[in-house]
Amino acid sequence: MPFTQITPVLLCGGSGTRLWPLSRKSYPKQFVPLVGEETLFQASAKRLSGTTETLSFGAPMVLTNADFRFIVTEQLAGAGIDPGAILIEPEGRNTAPAILAAALRQAETDPEAIMLVAPSDHVVPDAAAFHAAVALGLEAVAAGDMVTFGITPTHAETAYGYLELSEKSDGQPVKLSRFVEKPDAARAAEMLAAGTFLWNAGIFLFRAKDMIAAFEALAPGLLAPVKASLAEAKTDLGFLRLSPEHWGGAEDISIDYAVMEKAPNLSVVPFAEAWSDLGGWDAVWRETGPDENGVATSGEATAIDCSNTLLRSESERLEVVGIGLENIMVIAMNDAVLVADMTRAQDVKLAVSALKAKGAAQATHFPKDHRPWGWFESLVVGGRFQVKRIMVHPGAALSLQSHFHRSEHWIVVEGTARVTIDDEVKLVTENQSVYLPLGCVHRMENPGKVPMVLIEVQTGAYVGEDDIVRYEDVYARS
Known part of the structure; x- marks a missing residue:
């Protein structure tokens, strides 16, 4: 088989509510190291990179939203991968507009380009086997087919959609008979026994021109708004913002x-x-590798006389101990703890809905608020004060800003900060502090080569995040 160039397309939206509290709208599961040290997004990007005997993956195209754009670039850099185009969706419109936008973008330079579209939150431990599967699909793509990948089922799963094959396969590409919606338990068992049904993985291989032709024939109503949104897209710090009016x-x-x-x-x-x-x-429990008693632990977690149980602590300061638990999952974070029967794993999204209904910030907001320059977390919040821990990446800088309602104290606890207060600029090192009076124009930067950490104490009538007037910002935030 000749050497083939492939453009990977990573779909990087969604909120992953079934993995709450670790996955939330502000920081969903693809950016979290759920299994191993890498995040799911980083592992997906690595899997679709490099060169094999028959495949060469180009720079990945990523579709995401504005809130995640800097997380995407930071995590790609951490994985040693230079991105290609990063398309910013103004709002989530599901996978059809996103994939069409990617195909139209690629076709601008090469209509014959082969594209591999994949979610960025899947676990595929054997990358070589996946590459071999992709190579098998290339012949069908060369003949004008579009290819999807089906997972050979290992059990009668009711949480997945299925693909019915036109005939049994010996591992080679087979024509699709039909898509099947998520079944009940009895129907899932029947399909497992039949041997002609696969789990729908939502991964696609195609030529750009063939995908566009499919939309022209089968979903022509999407072409005009997506084409117009792409045509009027604006470049922003290396990102391509699709036009919201048309999108x-x-x-x-x-x-x-x-x-x-x-x-x-x-x-x-x-x-x-x-x-x-x-x-x-429950899927995380399986992938984590339970012991002989079916117990899987992560972080500062201890199981005593437990069976078929998942215990996770997502904080170094929080010990989770389970005693005599059976078929239970416990996921503990600084601001929220989930305790549920393992058989109710698919109902965790109900917890998110219930928390939203009562106005709890934990429903959607991650404890660490990630920014292009680093992150911060609130340690204590009172009626007229707030204490934060702030981490700034080497070489990064916050915006030049002021506040109407609060003053601040900054105490550097790791590294060195370059601090601007009105017309004064000075270095503040470990164990030093600086006071920022109400209304002053200020900025903090990390001029060093290691992360800088400081404790910020805010006092005033209002300490909300929207009390910011920005004058300059290297990340072009309004």
């Missing part, structure tokens, strides 16, 4: 419903190796 007019629909379920030229490549979309804490 909002695109139908909110998945690629399966819009195109794939109706496409006559769709083949399926079976993938029999390990795979998981980590769609619930």
